[in-house]
Amino acid sequence: MAVAHEGMDLRLLGPVRAWRDGAELALGSARRTAVFSVLALHANHAVSREQLVAAVWGDDPPASATGNVYTYVSSLRQVLEPSRDRWAAGQMLTSGGGSYCLHVPGHVVDVYRFESLREDSRRHRAAGDRLGELAALEAAMGLWQGEALTGVPGPYAEAQRLRLTELRLATVERHAGLLVELGRHEEAIAALRTLVAAYPLQENLHGLLMSALHASGRRSEALEVHSRLRTLLRDELGTEPSAALRAVHTRVVGGQSSPAAAPVADVFIGRAAELCLLRDAVTEVAAGRGGSVWLQGTAGMGKSALLTAALRDATPAGCRVGWGVGDEVARRMPLGVLRECIESALSGEESPELVTAEAAVAVVRRIAASGPLVLIIDDLELADDATLRVWTELHALTRELPLLLVGAGAPATDDHRLDPLRAVRPRPVLLGGLPPGDAAALIRLLADELPEPRALRRLLADAGGNPFYLRHLAAAVGAETEAGDPLPAEVLAAVSAHLDPLGEETRQILRAVAYLSADHTGAGSDVICTVPEVAAVTGRPIEEIDRVLAPARAAGVLGRGPHLVFQHRIVARVLHEGTPTALRVMLHRSFAEKIAAAGAAPERVVAQLLAGPVPLDPWASQWLTAHIDELRVRAPKPTIAVLQRARAQYNLDHDTRLELTAWLARLLFRENRNAVAEAGWVAARATDLTLEAEMRWIVAATHDRSGDYAAAAEVVRFVLSARRAPEQWLNRFRTLLAQLRPNLPGNPTVPHMRRSITSPDPISVIR
Incomplete structure (x- = not known):
């Protein structure tokens, strides 16, 4: 019996299309295609009817949406399995419990093939196989046939388009960079010119093009690329090229062929207690007493540097020291890491054969019996299973022989391969930040x-x-x-190296966390991001987000508390700033609307609107108008910042701009800041007499507060002579004039005493 999915080919990286045995299937209307796309992107996972409705129609679906989903799924079943009897259960598109599932292997869907090839490229890169990486990247790029999910409607398709476009850009950028590294400059230049035309504001691409042109002897063209981009950035964004691009420009101008190597500083600072502990352990083993230490710390905490400072150059005479390092290659060789460790300890002597675990234990016993022995395995969690088993068994020898075992690695609390080692209880040393x-x-x-x-x-x-x-x-x-300023390329590369092992799915969710947790309001500190917020912007269930972020918590990228907090702010900055500017702005605008719909605190929404040149479109301005009363109390300073942007945006309709500018004047005045320009602008355009009076009172009161009594009196006299203001406001102006008189020319000299304006706060008056 034929398998239902045999001969299927589903393509979403371009117009959504499906083939069986070379014949294209008719997927139907745009919304039916949208339902199919959601199911394909969740292949082999159940998608509820409610999720499909939200994915295709958003938060305000028509009453007919549920029935439409049922109709679309029924039609898709017929298209995908035309030979199936109408009343028979489907094999490829199944339903149950109010959910639907498309059963196809991952390789059938081009999105999964693309992501798999990207993972292959990273493995080749880690192994130093640049040609293999290049081939994988080219295969991944070849899957694209246009914009992902072309023309597919619905918020889910929109979010996926953004995600996949970002991945495509990262792929083509890495491919071009690899061509430069391999010296294939003409190929790189041709590819990069196309990319620069498609992404004119992407600075990394311009930097690569400049490097390729310079390397091929075309210095003047490289400088011309920089000049064009600089002009474009000034005209479009009002910014200058980043520090990384300035560094490339400096190298081209100076004629340097490559960046100066980053300084390799043989410097070790701090860790006094840990150094003392390790050196004491070495002293103990030299005196005949064994022991065991398990040094744990997340990536970059300096475990290797500490071991080097404590052990490699400070061991007593006659004490053998063996070093081994776990890695993905050694992990595939039974006892490979332990063999490296023992060979290092024997230092050129003939190494015994390690065939079995028993033989390995016997060898270590024999060496330790002849003199003090220190065995060190760095990146212990990457050691092969056989090495880990023997390492655990060796702890029994530390009680009878001068044997010191020092393991170092990530905490890896979820790695059950290390459970037996935990059971023998080596002395734990947790390495935190300096x-x-x-x-x-x-x-x-x-x-x-x-x-x-x-x-x-x-x-x-x-x-x-x-x-x-x-x-x-x-x-x-x-x-x-x-x-x-953007982060220098060296810093971006350093952080990216720590994030690469986490996998693309985890990095994508981490990027959303970075967007939601960075301080975009100018308050000076990071804010707390929650899992429900991430669920709102990614469209993924909370339990799925917890699962995807588990590796990041285990690696120490995120803390282990209930909130999503980066252990190191630089990681959040790299995830945020490593995204192209135009895409970053689109994502912040999208995130603002999504977390607002999910009921986030209004100041969280404002933070997204302030994250760069995010446009205040009709939705944003209407949202601001509706939430201004909450915002003025909860977050006055960020609210002022976003209102100042609203006033500068001439595409807002007149009434909205007038109302938001009035609020800006009120808040500036309340924060003891100069509100003359804003209040005067509103007063000159207001048709509501109460609003005009309020704004002129703010102008006058601001002048009075700054000591410009003549200007304040001029505004008051204008209002009193015009007599357009409501009586309650006229009375306030009369009161203000009485307070001004002692300070006006022609009055007896009166010692100036700073006084508070007795008229009420305008915000409280209008409420």
Whole structure:
């Protein structure tokens, strides 16, 4: 009996199309295609009818939506399995419990093939196989036939288009960069010119094109690329090229063939207690007493550097030291890491054969019996299973022989292969971040120039005590001068190297967390992001997000509490700033609307609207108008910032702009800031006499507060002579004039005493 999905080919990276045995299937209307797309992107997972309705129609579906889904699924069954009897259960598209499931292998859907090829490229890259990486990237790029999910309606398709477009751009950018690395400059130049035309504001692509042109001897063309981009950035965004692009420009101008190598500083700072503990353990084993230490810390915490400082150059005479390092390659070789460790300890002597676990234990016993022995395995969690079993068994020998076992690696609390090792209870040493004093000392030692105090504080906050990040940030001191500057390429690469092993799915969710948790309001601190917020912007269930983020928690990228908090702020910055500017703006605008619909606090929505040049379109302006009363109490400063942007946007309709500017004037006045321009602008255009009076009172009161009594009196006299204002406001102006008189010319000299304006706060008056 034939398998239902045999001969199927589903393509979503372009117009959504489906084939069976080379014959194209008619998927039908746009919304029927949208239902099919959701099912294909959730292949082999059940999708509820409610999820399909939300994916295709959003939060306000028509009454007929549920019935339409039923009709669409029924029609799709007939298309996908035309030989199926109408009343027979389907094999390929099944239903049950109010859910539907499309049963196809991953390789049938081009999106899954694309993501799989990207993973292959990363594995080749990690193994140093650049040609293999190049082939995988080219195969991934070849799957695209246009914009993903072309013309498919619905919020889910929109979100997937953004996600897949971002992945496509990252793929083509890496492909072009690899061509440059391989010296295939003409190919790289041809590809990059096409990409620069398609993405004219993407600075990384321009930097690669400049590097390729310079490497091929076309220096003037490289400088021309920089000049065109600089003009475009100024005209379109009002910004200058980033620090990374400025560095490329400097190399081209100076005729340097490649970037200067990052400084390799043989510097170790801090960790006094841990150093003392390890050195004491070595002293103990040299005296004949064995032991075991398990050094744990997340990526970049300096485990290897600590081991080097404590053991490699500080061991007593006659004490053998063996080093081994776990990695993905060694993991495929039984006892491979332990063999490396023992060969290192024997230092050129003939190494015994390690065939079985018993033989390995016997060899270690024999070596330790002849003299003190220290065995060290770094990246222990990446060691092969046989090495881990023997390593655990060796702990029994530490009680009778001068044998010190030192393992180092990530906490890996979810790795059950390490459970037997936990059971023998080696001495745990948890390596956290460097304290601020030590971190600052490391920065000062490694930086080419001493950072200003404010810049130093920012570097320390970004790194969160992680020595790996501190070293790269120190190397970039001087390249990143302002808080808003993009991160240097070296820092982006360093953080990306730590994120690569997490997988694309996890990195995508982490990127959403970064967008939602960064401080875009100018308040000076990060905000707490929640799992429900991430669910709202990604359209994924909460339990699925928890599952996808589990590796990030295990790796120490996120904390382990109930909220989603980055352990190191630099990771959030890389995830956020590593996205092309245009796409970043689109995502923030989309996230603002989605978390607003999910009931997020209004200040969280404002944070998204302030995250760069996010346009205040009709939805945003209407939302602001509806929530301004809450915002003025909960977050006055960010609210002022977003209202200032609203006033500057001439595409808003007149009434909305007038109302929002009036609120801006009220809040500026309430915060003791100058509100003359804003209130005067509204007063000159208001047709409501009460609003006009309120705004003129703010102008007068602002002048009075700043000591410009003549200007204040001029406004008051204008209002009183015009007599257009309602009587309650006229009375307030009379009161203000009485307060002004002692300070006006022609009055007896009166010692000036600072006084508060007795008229009420205008916000409270209008409520």
